[in-house]
Amino acid sequence: MGGYLTQLLAVADAELRKLRHDPWELASRAIQPVLWLLLFGNVMARVRGLAPQAIPYLDFLAPGILAQSALFVAIFYGISAIWERDLGVLHRYLVSPAPRSALVSGKALSSGARALSQAVIVYFCAAAMGVRLSLRPADVAAAILLITLGSALFSTFSLIIACMVRTRERFMGIGQVLTMPIFFASNAIYPVALMPGWLQILALLNPLTYEVDGLRAVMLARGSSVFGLTRDFTVLAVAGLAMIAVATRMYPRMTE
Amino acid sequence: MTVIGTDSPASGRPAIETFGLTRRFGALAAVDGASLSVRSAEIFGLIGPNGAGKSTLIKMLTTMLPPSAGRAIIAGFDLRTQAGQVRRHIGYVPQLLSADGELTGYENLLLSARLYLVPRTAREGRIRAALALMGLTEVRDRLVRQYSGGMIRRLEIAQSTLHAPSVIFLDEPTEGLDPVGRHAVWRHIRDLRERLGAAVVVTTHYMDEADALCDRIALIDRGRILVTDTPAALKGQIGDHATLDDVFAQMTGHAAEGGSYRDVRRTRRAAREHA
Numbered sequence: 001m002g003g004y005l006t007q008l009l010a011v012a013d014a015e016l017r018k019l020r021h022d023p024w025e026l027a028s029r030a031i032q033p034v035l036w037l038l039l040f041g042n043v044m045a046r047v048r049g050l051a052p053q054a055i056p057y058l059d060f061l062a063p064g065i066l067a068q069s070a071l072f073v074a075i076f077y078g079i080s081a082i083w084e085r086d087l088g089v090l091h092r093y094l095v096s097p098a099p100r101s102a103l104v105s106g107k108a109l110s111s112g113a114r115a116l117s118q119a120v121i122v123y124f125c126a127a128a129m130g131v132r133l134s135l136r137p138a139d140v141a142a143a144i145l146l147i148t149l150g151s152a153l154f155s156t157f158s159l160i161i162a163c164m165v166r167t168r169e170r171f172m173g174i175g176q177v178l179t180m181p182i183f184f185a186s187n188a189i190y191p192v193a194l195m196p197g198w199l200q201i202l203a204l205l206n207p208l209t210y211e212v213d214g215l216r217a218v219m220l221a222r223g224s225s226v227f228g229l230t231r232d233f234t235v236l237a238v239a240g241l242a243m244i245a246v247a248t249r250m251y252p253r254m255t256e
Numbered sequence: 257m258t259v260i261g262t263d264s265p266a267s268g269r270p271a272i273e274t275f276g277l278t279r280r281f282g283a284l285a286a287v288d289g290a291s292l293s294v295r296s297a298e299i300f301g302l303i304g305p306n307g308a309g310k311s312t313l314i315k316m317l318t319t320m321l322p323p324s325a326g327r328a329i330i331a332g333f334d335l336r337t338q339a340g341q342v343r344r345h346i347g348y349v350p351q352l353l354s355a356d357g358e359l360t361g362y363e364n365l366l367l368s369a370r371l372y373l374v375p376r377t378a379r380e381g382r383i384r385a386a387l388a389l390m391g392l393t394e395v396r397d398r399l400v401r402q403y404s405g406g407m408i409r410r411l412e413i414a415q416s417t418l419h420a421p422s423v424i425f426l427d428e429p430t431e432g433l434d435p436v437g438r439h440a441v442w443r444h445i446r447d448l449r450e451r452l453g454a455a456v457v458v459t460t461h462y463m464d465e466a467d468a469l470c471d472r473i474a475l476i477d478r479g480r481i482l483v484t485d486t487p488a489a490l491k492g493q494i495g496d497h498a499t500l501d502d503v504f505a506q507m508t509g510h511a512a513e514g515g516s517y518r519d520v521r522r523t524r525r526a527a528r529e530h531a
């Protein structure tokens with residue numbers, strides 16, 4: 001058991017060390033969420049009825065943009081797996097005795113850590129724009145957990161796609177195609193209640209909806225969850241574990 | 257250093273034994289019924305033209321590729337049913353680059369030490385010793401993407417042997433290296449055999465190297481093992497002053513092409529496209 005954790009953390013630690021060697025990557029990734037808040041957020045804030053009446057639209061939007069930026073980072077995770085396969089680095093992992101699930105979970109965890117660094121930037125930016133955040137330790141801890149779960153889930157989903165398509169070119173195409181519906185068929189930038197019926201169904205099947213819903217409750221001073229935090233966490237955890245289970249079976253076959 | 261752990265096979269048993277090992281890709285039998293036996297502390301060469309099936313055979317023996325048919329016992333463990341145990345007892349330096357260029361040399365070794373569960377108390381000491389042995393102490397904190405080809409190969413050998421494996425696979429470890437780098441790799445391969453008592457399976461396209469380095473050689477062509485013997489015996493079959501080049505040419509029928517198989521040798525980077 002201790003060995004399992006050592007191996008899992010070894011994988012995550014290696015990813016984070018790479019990030020430390022190249023902090024520019026993080027900085028450049030932070031630009032997009034900031035632009036969404038600044039441009040999209042400030043324009044849409046003028047539309048009435050978009051957000052529930054209790055809170056301003058920018059407050060409503062901030063958790064959605066946070067989840068979105070984490071999604072965008074996570075969804076291209078698969079391409080780095082293909083890249084590692086093409087280089088040969090993947091063999092270094094797979095030839096080791098580490099259980100395959102420890103390798104997959106380690107990668108997933110590092111994706112969560114990556115997303116957290118974005119979260120810091122979104123928190124600062126949102127605060128600067130007048131969004132009223134909750135900084136109660138319990139709320140911040142819950143936000144960290146939600147972001148980590150969401151990123152782990154979507155990065156592992158991305159890894160599964162990578163195992164199926166196997167080439168960088170095909171993945172690039174599919175990555176774009178997947179991100180849009182996951183983002184727009186969610187409650188990230190408008191409430192589910194505003195959607196036509198068929199889209200509501202998709203949104204309710206979409207884990208991103210539950211990540212955003214949970215974040216609204218714990219990130220905002222006056223926010224609340226529509227589905228309840230228990231359900232949000234449960235959906236994310238169950239979906240995440242399912243992804244890891246599937247990826248554990250598929251990942252080792254990437255060397256073939 | 258002792259290598260024989262409690263779950264290791266009794267010495268005397270071969271380090272590797274394969275029985276009709278086969279791998280098909282569609283209609284192509286990349287490895288076709290390979291049966292061979294490698295003793296412990298033996299340096300065993302796999303030679304053959306491009307596409308002969310050397311890497312495919314090694315990938316099967318390192319659990320990276322499931323065989324289509326046949327069996328293999330490695331370090332006393334069944335390849336098919338005890339893959340985890342096999343991985344614990346082998347080291348593998350693939351044909352492609354396997355050190356991570358975005359990490360430092362030290363970080364690459366740390367990652368390997370943790371993945372192989374080298375005990376925490378022994379970790380730093382072993383990493384330091386490996387860096388010193390490979391002459392990488394000075395550059396330990398430099399990103400590996402700034403290393404020379406020879407330095408990367410030495411680092412990869414260190415990464416694959418931190419856990420004192422009893423069988424080590426090196427797929428074209430000297431490809432793309434200058435003569436100094438090649439000789440350094442030879443020295444380390446011999447040293448692994450001395451220090452760990454490990455069986456070393458190595459592929460190469462340099463016949464002089466195979467001749468000087470290997471105790472025995474298997475010649476592979478189109479997935480089939482044509483012959484397995486000592487370099488001296490192989491040369492003896494051909495003639496009095498024969499070289500391994502002559503053996504290679506005669507047996508694989510690549511005589512007319514002379515060294516051309518060498519010319520089309522892919523560089524490690526070009527080989528990625530194929531991986």
Ligand SMILES: Nc1ncnc2c1ncn2[C@@H]1O[C@H](COP(=O)(O)OP(=O)(O)OP(=O)(O)O)[C@@H](O)[C@H]1O
Nearest residue numbers: 256281286304305306307308309310311312313351
């Ligand atoms: N994943 C794969 N899918 C289809 N064919 C493959 C695959 N891997 C290898 N092959 C084919 O199997 C044959 C053996 O390839 P292999 O890489 O084992 O040769 P090799 O002896 O290592 O050659 P080289 O000296 O060029 O490294 C080749 O014809 C190759 O094209």
Ligand SMILES: [Mg+2]
Nearest residue numbers: 310311312351
């Ligand atoms: Mg090869």
